[in-house]
Amino acid sequence: xxxxxxSNDDGIYSPGLWALAEAASRFGEVVVSAPDAEQSGAxxxxxxxxxxxxxx
Numbered sequence: 001x002x003x004x005x006x007s008n009d010d011g012i013y014s015p016g017l018w019a020l021a022e023a024a025s026r027f028g029e030v031v032v033s034a035p036d037a038e039q040s041g042a043x044x045x046x047x048x049x050x051x052x053x054x055x056x
Contacts, residue, residue, distance in 0.1 A: 001028050001029055002027060002028030002029065003028060003029050003031065004024045004025075004027065004028045004029065004030045004031070005030075005031050005033060006020050006021045006024060006030055006031070006032050006033070007032070007033045007034055008034050009034075009035065009038070009039045009040050010034070010038050010039075010040065011034060011035055011036065011037050011038045011039070012032075012034045012035065012036055014034070017032065017034055018032075036055075
Protein backbone atom coordinates (compact mmCIF):
# COMPACT_ATOMS: atom_id res chain seq x y z
CA UNK A 1 0.00 0.00 0.00
CA UNK A 2 1.24 3.50 -0.80
CA UNK A 3 1.96 5.95 1.97
CA UNK A 4 0.94 9.53 1.21
CA UNK A 5 2.02 12.58 3.22
CA UNK A 6 -0.35 15.55 3.14
CA SER A 7 0.98 18.79 4.60
CA ASN A 8 0.40 22.53 4.46
CA ASP A 9 1.34 25.80 6.14
CA ASP A 10 -2.24 26.95 6.78
CA GLY A 11 -2.73 24.90 9.92
CA ILE A 12 -4.39 21.66 10.94
CA TYR A 13 -7.87 23.22 10.82
CA SER A 14 -7.66 24.15 7.12
CA PRO A 15 -10.61 22.60 5.26
CA GLY A 16 -8.50 22.15 2.13
CA LEU A 17 -6.04 19.97 4.03
CA TRP A 18 -8.74 17.51 5.04
CA ALA A 19 -10.38 17.55 1.60
CA LEU A 20 -7.04 16.60 0.04
CA ALA A 21 -6.38 13.93 2.68
CA GLU A 22 -9.80 12.40 2.08
CA ALA A 23 -9.32 12.37 -1.70
CA ALA A 24 -5.83 10.88 -1.36
CA SER A 25 -7.07 8.13 0.96
CA ARG A 26 -8.49 6.33 -2.08
CA PHE A 27 -4.91 5.74 -3.25
CA GLY A 28 -3.16 4.68 -0.05
CA GLU A 29 -2.48 5.29 3.63
CA VAL A 30 -2.57 9.03 4.37
CA VAL A 31 -0.54 10.77 7.07
CA VAL A 32 -1.36 14.43 7.77
CA SER A 33 1.32 16.78 9.10
CA ALA A 34 0.51 20.44 9.67
CA PRO A 35 1.14 23.20 12.22
CA ASP A 36 -1.46 23.86 14.91
CA ALA A 37 -1.89 27.43 13.60
CA GLU A 38 -1.39 29.22 10.28
CA GLN A 39 2.33 29.56 9.46
CA SER A 40 2.39 31.02 5.93
CA GLY A 41 5.78 32.56 5.22
CA ALA A 42 7.40 30.97 8.27
CA UNK A 43 9.83 29.07 6.05
CA UNK A 44 11.99 32.18 5.92
CA UNK A 45 12.36 32.27 9.71
CA UNK A 46 14.40 30.36 12.24
CA UNK A 47 13.48 29.06 15.67
CA UNK A 48 16.03 29.84 18.35
CA UNK A 49 13.89 31.49 21.02
CA UNK A 50 11.11 28.87 21.06
CA UNK A 51 11.55 25.09 21.23
CA UNK A 52 10.22 22.94 18.41
CA UNK A 53 7.54 20.47 19.41
CA UNK A 54 6.00 17.47 17.66
CA UNK A 55 2.71 15.87 18.66
CA UNK A 56 1.33 12.49 17.57
